[in-house]
Amino acid sequence: MCDRERGWSAVLEPKVWRVTAFSAVLGLALAAGVSAVAGPWDSGQRKAERHRAAAREGTGGADHGRDGRPPSGPRPAPSAPGVLAALGAPGAPPAGLGAALAPLLRAPGLGTVRAAAVHDAVTGERLYGVGETVPVTPASTTKIATSVAALAALGPDHRIATTVAATPDGGRITLVGGGDPTLDEARLTALADATARAVRAAAKPGAKPGAGSGAKPGATSVALTYDTSRYTGTEQHPIGPNNENLAPVTALMTNEGRLDDSTSGTADRSQRPAAATARTFASLLASRGLPVADPVPGRAPAAAKTVARTHSAPLSALVERTLTNSDNDIAEALARQTAIALGEPASFEGASRALKAQLTKLGLPLSGAHFADGSGLDRNDKVTARLLAALLAKAADPARPELRSVLTGLPVAGFTGTLSDRYSPTSPGTGLVRAKTGTLRGVNTLAGTAVLPTGRLVTFAFLTTGTSSAEAAQPALDALANRLATTG
Incomplete structure (x- = not known):
């Protein structure tokens, strides 16, 4: 079983949704956090990003067995909370991060292999890790690596x-x-x-x-x-x-x-x-x-x-659609476009070599990594939690504005894409977590960004294999992201 996707308009015309002052503040806060660490918005920004801080999209992303039923989401709140502190500023490692996450990594819903990594989005500093260097089947979080490689090789304005x-x-x-x-x-x-x-x-x-x-x-x-x-x-x-x-x-x-x-x-x-x-x-x-x-x-x-x-559409928009919808067809196209840019054959084998070569140029930790495809449908794909967290930190690097759409394409917890119905209105991570999901039979992954209570933006990757069911594993992964949003 792989990530299932919901509808998304190729012309980026989001449905108008009703939201509350609560959701607006969280959306704006998250946008501010990404901007603070990544520099000004550029061509990597989705056209509707500013509107989505004040509007709820009803389509997009993976289904995960909902059979096309309309997503549930945050309901009106009576008032907005106070505005968060300035986002993105680095500082001392969050107090008690290991103690907060370790018990959740022992959740019975997770599988026999469990890996976690948390990095500072500004500095790339490692803040936490367990099994972070063990190569694991990543499922659709492979698309993060594919997207970073394609944007770095071709630029956000490239069109096919x-x-x-x-x-x-x-x-x-x-x-x-x-x-x-x-x-x-x-x-x-x-x-x-x-x-x-x-x-x-x-x-x-x-x-x-x-x-x-x-x-x-x-x-x-x-x-x-x-x-x-x-x-x-x-x-x-x-x-x-x-x-x-x-x-x-x-x-x-x-x-x-x-x-x-x-x-x-x-x-x-x-x-x-x-x-x-x-x-x-x-x-x-x-x-x-x-x-x-x-x-x-x-x-x-x-x-x-x-x-x-x-x-x-520009490559930046294709990347956003790939990540928000977990779009396998576009992901495979991105991998082959990368192969062409690097002079490799536009095949599964050529794309595999090109993805690794391009990510090597970016100085990323690729030990044990293997890209059998661009979408993550192939179980022979292997990445580490450390690599995924580092990829996201690279996308937040002010010196790499061409990678920005990797961040803006990540689904927003409780609002868009594959996370639209995985966080309740009262979940701590709602609006403060953005993450790419991954689901194959026995494999469940989550990698993205989270805003800590101090306003600090971090990147994270939580991977598990040998799971008995997605229904048990996904809440356990979401609990880890929720805890990030309340720690520090």
Whole structure:
């Protein structure tokens, strides 16, 4: 069982939620804490971040078995508490941190392997650790490492392009995938519009499009190919085919290969998403008076030129969506984009090498780490609690503003994403904990940031394997984060 996801709008249009003065103060306090340690907001800030301090989003994140029911969350409080002290300032290690956390690490809901690390978000100083150097299967907290590597390699403003190339006479068109799993029908339609205009402009006066040297003799339609060569190796994740958590990993797909109208969460997936996208593109061209032959795989001829292009959202927004929704398809795309940036093959193996190489450049503690994929669905992934806490501290480093969306993408306890329904209105960590969750059968993890009562911002990672059930393990992990928010 892996992280299940709830809906999130690809255009970042959050639903309006009702919140209280209590939630507004906590949200603003948390935003202030991140800003204090990370410098001013930049392109790593999600567009709706300021609004979410005063509005409750009703979608996004992992389901964890709720079957799509609306999330529960904080209810109106009569008044707001006093504003917290200035956030983010380092100081002496929190008094009694070890004594506060140690009993909770012995909770029966946790598994046979238990690891914990707490670091200061400003200095990176180790504040607490138990089993922190033991490599553990991280599940979806792997996405933190993937996101940091991608942002460091490509920058927060990088966008993934999908293009169309055509021969000079317009007789042959190639839809070229760049690895953007968020390509949707609206952008595919825009590509079709631009392509149809370009092909008509290229046709000789009085000639029908497709009648030139790029088409077969006697052809009455344009030849259409689709190119997925941007990625190499197998498209099939080790979890196997026909999995509702992930489409085949290919350079060309629409809406993550989903066969319904969902934008996140589990769904039946096309097993040939590139071919399905090409067929949709062909239909769009035909509806614009440009008949095309049935699409077939193939690269563009040497003489072909790009005639249309569309781009994904900036990498910073893709990272936020990955972390908030635990989006496996985007995570695998981020890993392959990192591989391309580092000159590695865009495959599972190439991405594995690239992720480790990029994180090594950042000086992170990678002993025992292994990245079998970018999403954390592979049980062969291994990281330490120390690495996860250090990754988050690196994302808070004022010298690394390009990594900021790793922090802004973390779900907020009791409010967004995979933590929207795991903290009650009265939980100490509500609004003060942001964390990425991880869930596989027998594996439960939680890694993120917390604001201490002194205003100090810390990063943490709590990992456990050999658990009997998520229902028992998740509250035990949340109790550890709650205790952080009340210690120091």
